Amino acid sequence: xxxxxxxxxxxxxxxxxxxxxxxxxxxxxxxxxxxxxxxxxxxxxxxxxxxxxxxxxxxxxxxxxxxxxxxxxxxxxxxxxxxxxxxxxxxxxxxxxxxxxxxxxxxxxxxxxxxxxxxxxxxxxxxxxxxxxxxx
Amino acid sequence: xxxxxxxxxxxxxxxxxxxxxxxxxxxxxxxxxxxxxxxxxxxxxxxxxxxxxxxxxxxxxxxxxxxxxxxxxxxxxxxxxxxxxxxxxxxxxxxxxxxxxxxxxxxxxxxxxxxxxxxxxxxxxxxxxxxxxxxxxxxxxxxxxxxxxxxxxxxx
Numbered sequence: 001x002x003x004x005x006x007x008x009x010x011x012x013x014x015x016x017x018x019x020x021x022x023x024x025x026x027x028x029x030x031x032x033x034x035x036x037x038x039x040x041x042x043x044x045x046x047x048x049x050x051x052x053x054x055x056x057x058x059x060x061x062x063x064x065x066x067x068x069x070x071x072x073x074x075x076x077x078x079x080x081x082x083x084x085x086x087x088x089x090x091x092x093x094x095x096x097x098x099x100x101x102x103x104x105x106x107x108x109x110x111x112x113x114x115x116x117x118x119x120x121x122x123x124x125x126x127x128x129x130x131x132x133x134x135x136x
Numbered sequence: 137x138x139x140x141x142x143x144x145x146x147x148x149x150x151x152x153x154x155x156x157x158x159x160x161x162x163x164x165x166x167x168x169x170x171x172x173x174x175x176x177x178x179x180x181x182x183x184x185x186x187x188x189x190x191x192x193x194x195x196x197x198x199x200x201x202x203x204x205x206x207x208x209x210x211x212x213x214x215x216x217x218x219x220x221x222x223x224x225x226x227x228x229x230x231x232x233x234x235x236x237x238x239x240x241x242x243x244x245x246x247x248x249x250x251x252x253x254x255x256x257x258x259x260x261x262x263x264x265x266x267x268x269x270x271x272x273x274x275x276x277x278x279x280x281x282x283x284x285x286x287x288x289x290x291x292x
Contacts, residue, residue, distance in 0.1 A: 081206055082181040083266030083273065113208040 027100030031091040034098045035129040042122035051131030054124060059116040065128070067115075074135050090135035098129065164188070165281030166226045172215050173222065178279060180209070182271040184242060185281045186226035190233055193240035194223040205241075243268040255290070264291035 039045055055065040055073075062080075069077040073089035088094040098104055112120040120128075164185035174183055186194065198220040202210040211219070228234065237245040248268075260268055271278035274290050 078266075079180050081267060081269075083270035084179075084181050086179075110208040110210060113202075114206075 026096050027103065029099050029101045029104075031098035031129065031133050034101065034104050035126060035133060037101075038122050038126040038129060042126050044123060044126075046123070046126030046128075046130030048127070048130040048134040051127035051129070051134075054127055055131055061115060061117060063115050065111065065115055068111075072135055073132065090132055092136050098132065163282055163284070166222075168222075170218055170222050172211075173219055176209075176211055176215065177219070180207070181269050183279045183281075184271075186223045187228045187230070188233060188242045188245075189223075189228055189240065190236055191224045191227035193236045193242075194227055195220065197240050198223065205239075241269075259290060262291065 035046055055069075056071055058064045066073070067080040068086055069089045074093045075088055077086035077089065078084070079086060087096075089097055091097045091099075108125055109119060112118065112124075164187055165183070166186065169183070177183060189197075197204070198216055201216065202208050232247040233245070235246065237243075237248075242248060252268075259265060265273040271283070274288050275283050276287065276289060277284075
């Protein structure tokens with residue numbers, strides 16, 4: 001009896017650990033809603049071509065956004081220092097992208113500091129999101 | 137007492153043979169890995185097994201996430217605390233890991249150099265390897281904590 005309970009318990013642990021590895025999926029937001037949020041803060045519309053130029057350009061430092069995410073970011077990227085594979089950034093190719101507000105905010109904050117040594121402005125973020133959403 | 141079915145017996149035997157490690161992510165990974173560790177840390181680099189650095193190194197690394205080897209890896213304080221406690225609780229205590237490597241880089245540890253002494257310097261510079269931190273270039277199951285040298289495949 002005890003043995004059987006232990007086996008059931010271990011099976012449950014195995015199931016849970018496999019679930020936790022795959023549970024990271026599409027969030028509750030949408031790319032359009034994320035774009036709208038930053039456009040509202042900026043008080044103007046994001047511009048995809050301006051976003052593209054911003055994405056591919058260095059901003060005084062060693063890296064551009066494209067250094068890790070690729071150019072265009074519709075394919076797998078590669079972390080510029082560690083070499084770790086980065087899943088495609090364009091939502092058309094990777095439906096998980098831009099669907100989690102906290103994640104969008106966190107990565108924009110971190111990566112803007114990596115590329116620009118400062119946080120990005122609302123319009124810069126709106127431009128980049130407009131660019132990413134425009135990619136097919 | 138209920139008799140165990142043949143399937144349950146085989147399952148129990150298999151579990152017994154694999155030992156506690158195989159149930160988790162592999163030989164070097166603790167059984168419980170906080171989801172935040174995979175989501176945050178392993179987004180940019182190998183999910184390093186905590187046992188590869190001593191506790192003092194992990195604590196320093198986690199205190200300086202805004203300046204993390206050239207990138208901003210800052211996290212919410214609650215996540216920093218959760219990940220730090222897990223790293224420290226599972227940190228290396230084995231005598232070779234007890235030493236704190238320069239810059240708290242596990243790739244600068246004496247044991248790391250010795251384990252990789254047969255790897256030619258040019259190999260590390262290949263685009264397919266790129267960095268010593270990119271364990272999975274050669275240790276394909278590094279993210280599961282599996283570093284078995286028989287499974288090493290050095291890319292061209």
